[in-house]
Amino acid sequence: MTVLTKKKVLNVIKLLEEMYPEAGSELKYDSIFQLLVAVVLSAQATDKSVNLVTKELFAKYPDAESIAVIEEEELQRIIKSIGLYKTKSKNIVRLARIINDKYNGEVPGDYDKLIQLPGVGRKTANVVLANGFGVQRIAVDTHVFRVANRIGIVDEQNVLKTELSLMKVVPEEKWISLHHCLIWHGRRVCEARRPRCSDCRLNEICLYAKNKTKKAL
Numbered sequence: 388m389t390v391l392t393k394k395k396v397l398n399v400i401k402l403l404e405e406m407y408p409e410a411g412s413e414l415k416y417d418s419i420f421q422l423l424v425a426v427v428l429s430a431q432a433t434d435k436s437v438n439l440v441t442k443e444l445f446a447k448y449p450d451a452e453s454i455a456v457i458e459e460e461e462l463q464r465i466i467k468s469i470g471l472y473k474t475k476s477k478n479i480v481r482l483a484r485i486i487n488d489k490y491n492g493e494v495p496g497d498y499d500k501l502i503q504l505p506g507v508g509r510k511t512a513n514v515v516l517a518n519g520f521g522v523q524r525i526a527v528d529t530h531v532f533r534v535a536n537r538i539g540i541v542d543e544q545n546v547l548k549t550e551l552s553l554m555k556v557v558p559e560e561k562w563i564s565l566h567h568c569l570i571w572h573g574r575r576v577c578e579a580r581r582p583r584c585s586d587c588r589l590n591e592i593c594l595y596a597k598n599k600t601k602k603a604l
Contacts, residue, residue, distance in 0.1 A: 391539045395592055396556055399538060402588050403568035410567035412518050415441060419494045419519035420451050420486065424479055426514045427506045431470045440466045451492045454483035478506030496520040509547070523562040525553045530573030531566060537577060539594035 391399065404410075413434040414425040421441070428437045444465050448454045454462070462476040469475065482504040486494060494515065495501060501512035513526035525531070527550040535541050541552035557565055573579075576587050582595070590596040 390542045390556075391592065391594070393556065396540055397558075399540060399589060399592055400557065400561055400565055400568075402592075403572060404564060406588060407568045407571045410564070410571045412514075412567070414438065417445065418450065419515065420483075420492075421445055421449065422519050423482070423494050423504075423507070423511070423515050424454075426511045427479055427482070428466060428469055428475055430475070430506075430511075436469060440469055451483040451486040451494075454480060455487040475506065481505040482507065494519065496522070509550075513550075517563045517566065521563075523559050525550055525557070525562045525566050527553070528570065529579075530570045533579060534569045534573045534577045537582070537593065537595035538589060539592075 414422065414429065415438045416422040416425050424444070425437055425441055428441065444462075448457060457480065459476045459480050462480060463472055466472045466476060485504060486492060496516065496519070498512050498516060501507050501515060502509065510526045510528060513524040516522040517524040517526060527546045532546050532549050535549055535553060536543060540556060541549055543549040543552050553565070554562070576583050584590050584593070584596040584599055587593065587596065
């Protein structure tokens with residue numbers, strides 16, 4: 388599949404920002420540490436389900452210092468409704484202890500330091516840097532991967548290549564904005580199994596929609 392021209396990519400970004408002017412993280416948090424924990428919990432889980440458990444979690448244990456001293460079983464009890472809760476509990480307690488002991492309770496705003504934390508990979512680090520520190524990053528989750536490739540902004544076969552290609556074709560000052568817009572579009576219109584192309588303002592640009600129309604003829 389070919390990819391869109393630079394001009395069309397910029398038009399896609401413009402349209403998405405018009406469609407989703409309020410686009411942003413749908414996770415609920417009051418600090419960068421809480422953001423980090425919420426993003427770790429969100430792996431293979433919906434933001435809605437994460438927000439349900441973090442409401443109790445952050446009310447009782449709002450920071451690295453408080454989580455660092457609890458038993459994993461206590462954390463498991465609170466987040467049990469989330470997938471992979473045992474592994475996530477272990478990672479969150481461990482990363483809280485590291486942040487509390489090594490970084491004086493403050494989440495480091497450095498990519499290399501973030502990915503050294505238990506349970507923190509490339510996507511999580513990018514989300515924290517973008518939403519917590521305002522650093523322009525494109526975090527590629529399943530929605531961003533699916534929608535960016537469907538539209539034709541990029542044409543890649545995996546998450547890492549998608550991220551690197553997006554960084555090349557999208558103006559840096561638009562990285563955070565596009566990340567959120569693609570997620571919102573993926574949740575609201577460009578769904579995985581049944582994308583609603585007929586309701587989409589991008590259907591005259593989107594390569595997936597154009598190909599779908601050709602097949603229908």
